[in-house]
Amino acid sequence: MNASPGIPADPPGGRKAVAVWGIGVAVYFVAVIFRTSLGVAGLDAADRFHVNASALATFSLLQLLVYAGMQIPVGLMVDRLGTKKVLTLGAVLFTVGQLGFALSPSYGMALAARALLGCGDAMTFISVLRLGTRWFPARRGPLMAQLAGLVGMAGNLVSTLVLAPVLHGVGWTAAFAGSAVAGLVVLVPLVLFLRDHPEGYGPAPRTAGASGGFVRRQIRESWAEPGTRLGLWVHFTTQFPAMVFLLLWGMPFLVEAQGLSRTTAGGLLTLVVASNMALGLVYGQIVGRRQSARIPLALGTVGLTALLWAAVLGYPGDRAPMWLLVALCLVLGGCGPASMIGFDFARPANPAERQGTASGITNMGGFIASMTTLLTVGILLDATGDNYRIAFSTVFVLEAVGVLSILRLRPLALARETERARATVPGPAAPPGPVPTEPGRALA
Numbered sequence: 001m002n003a004s005p006g007i008p009a010d011p012p013g014g015r016k017a018v019a020v021w022g023i024g025v026a027v028y029f030v031a032v033i034f035r036t037s038l039g040v041a042g043l044d045a046a047d048r049f050h051v052n053a054s055a056l057a058t059f060s061l062l063q064l065l066v067y068a069g070m071q072i073p074v075g076l077m078v079d080r081l082g083t084k085k086v087l088t089l090g091a092v093l094f095t096v097g098q099l100g101f102a103l104s105p106s107y108g109m110a111l112a113a114r115a116l117l118g119c120g121d122a123m124t125f126i127s128v129l130r131l132g133t134r135w136f137p138a139r140r141g142p143l144m145a146q147l148a149g150l151v152g153m154a155g156n157l158v159s160t161l162v163l164a165p166v167l168h169g170v171g172w173t174a175a176f177a178g179s180a181v182a183g184l185v186v187l188v189p190l191v192l193f194l195r196d197h198p199e200g201y202g203p204a205p206r207t208a209g210a211s212g213g214f215v216r217r218q219i220r221e222s223w224a225e226p227g228t229r230l231g232l233w234v235h236f237t238t239q240f241p242a243m244v245f246l247l248l249w250g251m252p253f254l255v256e257a258q259g260l261s262r263t264t265a266g267g268l269l270t271l272v273v274a275s276n277m278a279l280g281l282v283y284g285q286i287v288g289r290r291q292s293a294r295i296p297l298a299l300g301t302v303g304l305t306a307l308l309w310a311a312v313l314g315y316p317g318d319r320a321p322m323w324l325l326v327a328l329c330l331v332l333g334g335c336g337p338a339s340m341i342g343f344d345f346a347r348p349a350n351p352a353e354r355q356g357t358a359s360g361i362t363n364m365g366g367f368i369a370s371m372t373t374l375l376t377v378g379i380l381l382d383a384t385g386d387n388y389r390i391a392f393s394t395v396f397v398l399e400a401v402g403v404l405s406i407l408r409l410r411p412l413a414l415a416r417e418t419e420r421a422r423a424t425v426p427g428p429a430a431p432p433g434p435v436p437t438e439p440g441r442a443l444a
Helices: 015-040 042-049 053-081 083-103 107-122 125-135 138-170 172-193 214-224 226-257 262-289 291-313 322-332 335-349 352-384 388-392 394-423
Strands: none
Touching: 015 042, 015 053, 015 083, 015 107, 015 125, 015 138, 015 172, 015 226, 015 262, 042 053, 042 107, 042 226, 053 083, 053 107, 053 125, 053 214, 053 226, 053 352, 083 107, 083 125, 083 172, 125 138, 125 352, 138 172, 138 262, 138 335, 214 226, 214 352, 226 262, 226 291, 226 322, 226 335, 226 352, 226 388, 226 394, 262 291, 262 322, 262 335, 291 322, 291 335, 291 388, 291 394, 335 352, 335 394, 352 388, 352 394, 388 394
């Protein structure tokens, strides 16, 4: 069916769309491997650079600080320059960063390498989301976003299952330098074959005065939408418990506080990733079919996460039983898929030409929360003599702040969504069938 006047038709999807999207997702896959590689090497990094918990946390903190700080600039770049240019620059930066981390002889140089890696990593996920909205029908948006997140978690799985044993087998420099080759591998098809959009589905050309105040206008109009702000707070509240656990503090917590071997602890980290991948498919299908499930899924995940953390940290005795740690890891697996729901609020709230900027604002949420928690946990561990119960209580504070913000913004954001949905409904003479929508604007 043809689109209504002024509203472009959905992209067709199909095999070519899957192939192009797959190239972008492969770049994101490698970026996640590099991002999470420190999570399995935290104790090794502390020994290599002779640093304490706070200094160790600074590695991940700086990486996430750069990542979060780059989200809005990257969104603007994607909207202005297109996906291919931004993804290519990102792949070059995170590859150089990973190689630099492998060769760094000092703590300061290693910090600089992680910052460079974070800068390149920041350019990947928003670009992949943009590919999804440009190449697939809008109704596929929630599923494509969840699939992208699933592939990213597969990268996390590679870090846990592959990089960890390689690191202990061949040593620091060989393991990290060897992994950097993956960046070069994905760069080749990216440069040769990736396209920003299908032929005939490009963005509308800007008018002569459209470039004036572009940055301010994009940020102002994106932030003015309640759906964008709600998306940020959903992402903030849901993502960080698993991110902090996988990125840095999970392995030390399980080994030092729970007395597990590195092998057993690695298995539990793998369980978080496996749960994330399984739940990602479930969440994507549910949200794609029933938009009313978004808030219950997000808040339900937050509630379960808080409940399991409280049970583990408050368990009588020095160590929690294995069954409770397994339950915690299974629940933490839902944090990633729940955080993707944030984009399902920002997407329908913004037109196609603002999708990159709106996604960047949303994506800042979880990483700001992760940075805050990473640093606070490190400081509290040093201040309390490695008391993980006190340190990890930070999780509850940030979850409470996030839940209150979600509840405050939810009514206004959903009301605006309903208004937009009604505005796109054609008159009585329109033929039956699904209502045509602008890419990224559909409620389902």
